[in-house]
Amino acid sequence: ERILNNNEDLAAHNREHFDAAGLLCINLMSAPGAGKTSLLERSLLDLSKHWQCSVIEGDMVGELDADRLRKLGVDVSQISTGKSCHLDAQMVARVVHSKALDKLDYLFIENVGNLVCPADFPLGEHKRVVLLSVTEGDDKPLKYPVIFHNCDVVLFTKCDLLPYVNFSVARATQYVQDLNPRAQCFAVSIVTGQGIDDWLNWLSSAYLQSQ
Amino acid sequence: ERILNNNEDLAAHNREHFDAAGLLCINLMSAPGAGKTSLLERSLLDLSKHWQCSVIEGDMVGELDADRLRKLGVDVSQISTGKSCHLDAQMVARVVHSKALDKLDYLFIENVGNLVCPADFPLGEHKRVVLLSVTEGDDKPLKYPVIFHNCDVVLFTKCDLLPYVNFSVARATQYVQDLNPRAQCFAVSIVTGQGIDDWLNWLSSAYLQSQ
Numbered sequence: 001e002r003i004l005n006n007n008e009d010l011a012a013h014n015r016e017h018f019d020a021a022g023l024l025c026i027n028l029m030s031a032p033g034a035g036k037t038s039l040l041e042r043s044l045l046d047l048s049k050h051w052q053c054s055v056i057e058g059d060m061v062g063e064l065d066a067d068r069l070r071k072l073g074v075d076v077s078q079i080s081t082g083k084s085c086h087l088d089a090q091m092v093a094r095v096v097h098s099k100a101l102d103k104l105d106y107l108f109i110e111n112v113g114n115l116v117c118p119a120d121f122p123l124g125e126h127k128r129v130v131l132l133s134v135t136e137g138d139d140k141p142l143k144y145p146v147i148f149h150n151c152d153v154v155l156f157t158k159c160d161l162l163p164y165v166n167f168s169v170a171r172a173t174q175y176v177q178d179l180n181p182r183a184q185c186f187a188v189s190i191v192t193g194q195g196i197d198d199w200l201n202w203l204s205s206a207y208l209q210s211q
Numbered sequence: 212e213r214i215l216n217n218n219e220d221l222a223a224h225n226r227e228h229f230d231a232a233g234l235l236c237i238n239l240m241s242a243p244g245a246g247k248t249s250l251l252e253r254s255l256l257d258l259s260k261h262w263q264c265s266v267i268e269g270d271m272v273g274e275l276d277a278d279r280l281r282k283l284g285v286d287v288s289q290i291s292t293g294k295s296c297h298l299d300a301q302m303v304a305r306v307v308h309s310k311a312l313d314k315l316d317y318l319f320i321e322n323v324g325n326l327v328c329p330a331d332f333p334l335g336e337h338k339r340v341v342l343l344s345v346t347e348g349d350d351k352p353l354k355y356p357v358i359f360h361n362c363d364v365v366l367f368t369k370c371d372l373l374p375y376v377n378f379s380v381a382r383a384t385q386y387v388q389d390l391n392p393r394a395q396c397f398a399v400s401i402v403t404g405q406g407i408d409d410w411l412n413w414l415s416s417a418y419l420q421s422q
């Protein structure tokens with residue numbers, strides 16, 4: 001394989017591997033603690049019954065999130081990013097070349113918790129999903145616009161906490177739509193199960209589209 | 212003034228200006244939405260009665276946080292960082308050279324919401340304060356260790372939400388102490404006022420020490 005210098009080329013290269021394997025790759029991004037791993041725990045409980053799933057975890061150090069998912073029997077590859085505040089296509093390419101992808105239906109990539117830099121580093125994913133916790137404030141799409149501008153789905157997470165914070169789902173949805181009319185917004189909660197079916201339905205229709 | 216290339220030199224230069232003016236400079240860092248601006252709104256309500264305070268706001272785009280503080284009559288300078296996920300000493304130096312510092316007692320810098328890169332870019336501040344919202348999970352010191360390793364204070368924010376999340380203040384405090392024994396931890400809430408007096412007391416003793 002020729003030397004790929006920039007991130008775009010490497011991302012396109014990863015995408016070739018994903019398409020050859022016939023899997024759907026999802027890049028999950030958010031601020032730290034918005035609920036990416038919790039969403040994966042809850043989603044894979046259902047998805048793993050019917051589909052072959054795998055996860056790539058990106059963290060500065062340690063394997064805390066990977067171990068949470070391994071406890072559920074999920075296959076997880078850990079990427080330690082060190083000082084880097086985001087995953088890049090080269091880090092993912094190393095894993096992609098070492099993993100048997102052909103049996104997979106879904107490959108989830110949990111990015112490093114950061115609402116800025118992951119927006120500029122595509123990894124080869126088919127879909128980009130941003131989680132915004134209702135505890136962070138509904139102004140985040142205005143303050144961190146780039147990541148909301150180029151994503152496919154925005155999940156407003158922890159909606160069981162709405163009674164205790166001054167977050168408006170309607171206002172936040174409007175801010176997202178103004179930036180990115182094609183983005184679909186879902187209000188979800190791991191605690192009450194709100195919106196989880198809508199999210200799982202979106203995943204399966206995204207999968208069917210990618211086939 | 213000689214050309215200062217690296218961030219450390221520029222930070223030291225900023226510090227010279229801060230010390231010449233006799234002010235205390237605090238760098239506030241956190242994940243997006245942990246409560247930095249809310250803490251400033253609440254703190255400056257008290258501090259501005261007795262002391263001359265000013266704020267430098269760092270955001271990718273816009274002046275949403277600066278305007279929240281200006282509504283309270285606070286003097287605020289806005290730095291727009293564009294694609295950069297953190298403030299650096301050069302951005303701050305530009306403001307420092309354009310502002311009359313000699314009348315100030317406190318200068319707060321609200322950094323871009325990011326738990327990774329701000330850890331590596333000192334700005335010339337005297338004290339580094341990290342906010343960790345109890346809604347983000349108590350594992351954050353383990354997962355994003357660098358910023359917790361080199362700070363003076365950790366504030367556990369939004370403690371009114373503790374009954375609704377599985378965050379342990381004791382566990383999080385232990386994780387911080389393991390990484391950084393000199394850091395002081397406070398549990399605070401803007402809604403109930405919990406811990407705000409302790410935080411204001413810490414600020415005034417830090418100010419006295421810097422004189």
Ligand SMILES: Nc1nc2c(ncn2[C@@H]2O[C@H](COP(=O)(O)OP(=O)(O)OP(=O)(O)O)[C@@H](O)[C@H]2O)c(=O)[nH]1
Pocket residue numbers: 030031032033034035036037038039065112113157158159160161188189190191192346347348349351354375376377378
């Ligand atoms: N109340 C409530 N808490 C939630 C929900 N989802 C996640 N949490 C809590 O939010 C905290 C962070 O959740 P994680 O799933 O670890 O978040 P993350 O985005 O994976 O965090 P990083 O990988 O460190 O960036 C934990 O304390 C979870 O228990 C939810 O729907 N409701």
Ligand SMILES: Nc1nc2c(ncn2[C@@H]2O[C@H](COP(=O)(O)OP(=O)(O)OP(=O)(O)O)[C@@H](O)[C@H]2O)c(=O)[nH]1
Pocket residue numbers: 135136137138140143164165166167241242243244245246247248249250276323324368369370371372399400401402403
């Ligand atoms: N329940 C509760 N909510 C809080 C508290 N402090 C802040 N919030 C809410 O948390 C959200 C974010 O607060 P901000 O002060 O804007 O947070 P920030 O760290 O300045 O955010 P960025 O500058 O965008 O990174 C807002 O909806 C606030 O109302 C608190 O003590 N309790």
Ligand SMILES: [Mg+2]
Pocket residue numbers: 036037038065110
């Ligand atoms: Mg996680």
Ligand SMILES: [Mg+2]
Pocket residue numbers: 247248249276321
């Ligand atoms: Mg703010």
Ligand SMILES: [Zn+2]
Pocket residue numbers: 085086117296327328
């Ligand atoms: Zn960065």
Ligand SMILES: [Zn+2]
Pocket residue numbers: 212224228308
């Ligand atoms: Zn100077």
